[in-house]
Amino acid sequence: MDYSALKQQFDRDGYVMLENVFGRPQMEHLDGLIRGHYGKDPAFQHDGEFLNRAQTDVIPWFPQQQGAHDFDDIECDEDLRLMTSAILGDNWSGQHCMVMFSKPGSQGQAWHQDCPPEHPQRFNLNRLVYTRDVDDETGGQVAVVPGSHRMGLLPPGDPSADLEGQVLLSPQQGTLICLHGHIWHRVLPIKNAVRASVNYRAAAAGTPEGITDICVYRNMCYRFSTGSVIEEREG
Ligand SMILES: O=C(O)CCC(=O)C(=O)O
């Protein structure tokens, strides 16, 4: 991998997508664990008001906190670590991975920034791995506005309407997407398939704990730790 080229691309666009980073057997194995964990009809864990206002249908799971060490290999992957150092510098730290699961026919995620863009250098890095294909047929593509991590606050407005300049990413099984926490991004509605992403979040040295506690949506800012809307936004 040409890490300095990837770093340049990341700084310019706010994301990089790399295909075929992880192999099929490993992805099939993790996908099987994810399906086994959630079963046929998992319940939502966020409260109804959040799901409704944030137009977000995801059910999180932290497998490493429950002793599922099958997810450790990706975290330790040499290429992934070198790429992370290229983007975040030395002494970055990683969090336990979070699986985000969406049921067939659910709405995905509305436009958001994972953290408020108050300090350009203070952000979370999403390192997203996909254990099965996401495409036109399954829905659930990732929409991003390239360069928007440098454009400040996501403008208030319709939570899920198309944004000018948006690009749709269709990660295949084994794809890695590195996504800047300030980039304007969303997940399109899911069609007749289940959808899962595995996020190995990381941040540069010195980034405050809980950097992703406040999420910016087009209609509100939401604090997860207290489960409250801390700002209403109108377009
Ligand atoms: O599941 C995805 O593809 C993207 C999820 C997301 O918004 C994030 O990781 O911050």
Ligand SMILES: [Fe+2]
């Ligand atoms: Fe996000």
